[in-house]
Amino acid sequence: MPLIELTHIERRFTLGDSVVHALRGVSLNIEAGEYVAVIGPSGSGKSTLLNLLGLLDRADAGSYRLAGRDTTGLSPDEAATLRSRQIGFVFQSFHLVPRLTAAENIALPMVLAGIDANERKRRVAKALEGFGLSDRADHRPNQLSGGQRQRVAIARATVMQPSVLLCDEPTGNLDRATGQEVTHLLEDLNAGGVTLIVVTHDPVMAERARRQIRMEDGAVLSDSRSAAGTSA
Amino acid sequence: MKPLDILRFALRAVTAYPLRTALMLLAMAIGVAAVVMLTALGDGARQYVVNEFNALGSNLLIVLPGRSETRGVNPGSFFTETPRDLSNADAEAVRRVPGVVRAAPLAVGTSEVSFGGKLRETMVLGTSADYLPLRRFQMAQGSFLPASAGQDNAAVVVLGSKLRSELFGSAPAVGRMLRVGDRRYRVQGVLAPTGNAMGLAIDEMAFIPTEQAFALFNTSTLFRIFIETRDRASIEATRTRVVSLLKARHDGEEDFNTITQDAVLGTFDKILGAITLGVAGIAAISLGVAGILVMNVMLVSVTQRTAEIGLLKALGASSQHIRSAFISEAVLLSLGGGVVGLVLGQLGAWALRIAYPELPAWPPNWAVLAGLGTALLTGILFGWLPARRAAQLDPVDALGRR
Numbered sequence: 001m002p003l004i005e006l007t008h009i010e011r012r013f014t015l016g017d018s019v020v021h022a023l024r025g026v027s028l029n030i031e032a033g034e035y036v037a038v039i040g041p042s043g044s045g046k047s048t049l050l051n052l053l054g055l056l057d058r059a060d061a062g063s064y065r066l067a068g069r070d071t072t073g074l075s076p077d078e079a080a081t082l083r084s085r086q087i088g089f090v091f092q093s094f095h096l097v098p099r100l101t102a103a104e105n106i107a108l109p110m111v112l113a114g115i116d117a118n119e120r121k122r123r124v125a126k127a128l129e130g131f132g133l134s135d136r137a138d139h140r141p142n143q144l145s146g147g148q149r150q151r152v153a154i155a156r157a158t159v160m161q162p163s164v165l166l167c168d169e170p171t172g173n174l175d176r177a178t179g180q181e182v183t184h185l186l187e188d189l190n191a192g193g194v195t196l197i198v199v200t201h202d203p204v205m206a207e208r209a210r211r212q213i214r215m216e217d218g219a220v221l222s223d224s225r226s227a228a229g230t231s232a
Numbered sequence: 233m234k235p236l237d238i239l240r241f242a243l244r245a246v247t248a249y250p251l252r253t254a255l256m257l258l259a260m261a262i263g264v265a266a267v268v269m270l271t272a273l274g275d276g277a278r279q280y281v282v283n284e285f286n287a288l289g290s291n292l293l294i295v296l297p298g299r300s301e302t303r304g305v306n307p308g309s310f311f312t313e314t315p316r317d318l319s320n321a322d323a324e325a326v327r328r329v330p331g332v333v334r335a336a337p338l339a340v341g342t343s344e345v346s347f348g349g350k351l352r353e354t355m356v357l358g359t360s361a362d363y364l365p366l367r368r369f370q371m372a373q374g375s376f377l378p379a380s381a382g383q384d385n386a387a388v389v390v391l392g393s394k395l396r397s398e399l400f401g402s403a404p405a406v407g408r409m410l411r412v413g414d415r416r417y418r419v420q421g422v423l424a425p426t427g428n429a430m431g432l433a434i435d436e437m438a439f440i441p442t443e444q445a446f447a448l449f450n451t452s453t454l455f456r457i458f459i460e461t462r463d464r465a466s467i468e469a470t471r472t473r474v475v476s477l478l479k480a481r482h483d484g485e486e487d488f489n490t491i492t493q494d495a496v497l498g499t500f501d502k503i504l505g506a507i508t509l510g511v512a513g514i515a516a517i518s519l520g521v522a523g524i525l526v527m528n529v530m531l532v533s534v535t536q537r538t539a540e541i542g543l544l545k546a547l548g549a550s551s552q553h554i555r556s557a558f559i560s561e562a563v564l565l566s567l568g569g570g571v572v573g574l575v576l577g578q579l580g581a582w583a584l585r586i587a588y589p590e591l592p593a594w595p596p597n598w599a600v601l602a603g604l605g606t607a608l609l610t611g612i613l614f615g616w617l618p619a620r621r622a623a624q625l626d627p628v629d630a631l632g633r634r
């Protein structure tokens with residue numbers, strides 16, 4: 001059973017009189033543990049697809065099964081619960097809460113899930129160490145470099161041990177070296193068993209993935225697996 | 233999300249924007265401080281009046297001559313034109329009514345009091361021995377007036393402390409002779425200083441036996457009879473007995489009035505209580521205004537933190553989480569402002585007490601609770617709309633906005 005099963009997904013946006021077809025008839029299966037790059041020109045529907053996979057958005061038509069469970073009828077709060085347990089998000093612009101320290105940002109998903117403070121502390125400490133941020137625990141986002149910020153964001157996205165990590169251009173705001181560092185980090189996580197789905201404009205990063213989904217105008221143009229992908 | 237975590241999260245948000253927080257605290261604090269201070273003022277005035285009355289003794293029944301206007305026409309009024317005098321003998325009879333502990337007649341006038349070339353125009357009270365304990369006055373020297381009607385004609389005078397010092401300076405007064413009007417009196421005693429009671433300057437008065445006062449002022453009716461009953465509960469029963477006794481003595485006519493301390497006090501209490509409440513209400517309006525300010529600031533805050541709300545949703549926050557977080561924030565701000573206002577209000581009341589020592593300007597407990605309660609309620613009420621708006625934000629839209 002695939003972890004993610006999309007069948008004939010449609011997503012339309014109405015802007016005034018015009019209707020934008022952000023996704024048209026997308027059908028996809030993604031197995032647990034895969035490493036997928038989603039590529040394509042700007043406006044092709046990559047982010048829309050990712051939001052849908054993350055249950056932040058709903059399809060207008062078609063079905064989405066996550067871990068065998070149909071998500072179509074979920075209420076926003078049921079979706080939130082599922083998201084909290086199954087899905088981690090990493091964004092291009094990091095989206096850290098500016099007033100909270102690195103440690104507090106990492107703890108946030110656990111706070112929302114109602115995990116008790118001792119357990120939180122333990123897991124945050126472990127995450128900080130794992131991502132090389134131990135000496136930055138009490139720094140606020142504006143006291144961190146871009147790479148450090150993204151590492152905090154990745155630590156936050158994985159602290160609930162989700163089965164899927166959704167990354168929308170995670171290296172888009174980083175220089176090449178830092179971007180590569182982040183890419184390796186994500187790949188390490190994938191090697192640990194997390195299903196990794198990355199939207200990227202960076203052909204080098206796309207090449208590293210074992211599977212490339214190319215989108216255009218809301219549809220999947222090609223879906224190829226490359227032998228050159230990093231081995232787990 | 234655990235309640236404590238919600239609170240902590242809200243607290244972090246409150247402290248993260250100090251200027252905004254300070255302004256909201258101030259707005260709320262002004263409202264609560266106004267409630268606390270104005271009710272302190274109103275209740276202080278009420279307490280002041282109550283205390284003044286209580287200084288008179290709390291189980292007091294007062295008889296005054298004259299028919300009550302409000303009772304309308306009774307059969308007696310067709311036969312008698314003028315009401316009968318309230319006499320010294322009436323007062324003496326009242327003393328023996330069961331339930332009456334003390335009864336003091338009272339005749340009032342002004343006269344010149346002179347000693348050794350010094351002359352004072354002053355208020356002179358004609359009364360008897362019961363007056364002293366009834367008013368809880370103390371003697372400084374000598375003794376008070378004689379007790380019963382039999383000795384009422386003694387030409388003796390008791391002086392208020394201030395009158396004594398004005399006439400005698402530091403020289404001893406007891407035993408000396410002085411003049412009241414054109415009569416000579418021997419000074420029998422001097423009252424200890426009392427301060428003002430009921431706006432009357434007791435310390436400046438002279439006291440003489442009732443019959444002497446009748447003669448001096450050329451009158452035959454008492455101004456009042458002051459009656460002290462055994463306790464508060466027996467006032468009404470005693471009043472009935474006093475009324476029937478006096479009626480019998482006045483040929484079956486009720487040509488006098490009785491009022492109780494409680495009735496007068498109750499009226500004042502009610503009026504001043506209502507004023508306090510009204511003032512509190514007006515002050516509460518400023519709390520409402522503060523509430524609207526809280527709402528607006530929270531709405532702005534929701535707009536500014538849209539991306540954060542989107543992020544929280546992406547991290548698995550339910551609408552309930554978001555709502556709780558924002559309402560908690562509004563409540564923290566309101567309640568914080570309430571507490572600051574409470575401190576300011578108490579300081580203001582304290583300043584009032586310093587400025588007017590005779591005014592017991594303490595905010596009543598209900599006002600303190602109502603002030604804080606209103607602040608809290610305002611927070612919840614006006615925090616609701618912004619919180620709901622935050623909870624309803626579409627996560628994708630919210631994340632997209634920077």
Ligand SMILES: Nc1ncnc2c1ncn2[C@@H]1O[C@H](COP(=O)(O)OP(=O)(O)OP(=O)(O)O)[C@@H](O)[C@H]1O
Binds near residue numbers: 013014021043045047
């Ligand atoms: N909320 C929205 N309202 C209207 N149109 C939208 C909305 N979100 C996306 N679209 C439209 O849907 C299409 C797909 O958008 P999407 O953001 O998925 O593209 P993308 O592939 O992520 O592009 P980019 O590489 O620039 O991030 C675009 O034409 C976009 O204008």
Ligand SMILES: [Mg+2]
Binds near residue numbers: 046047048168
């Ligand atoms: Mg995009």
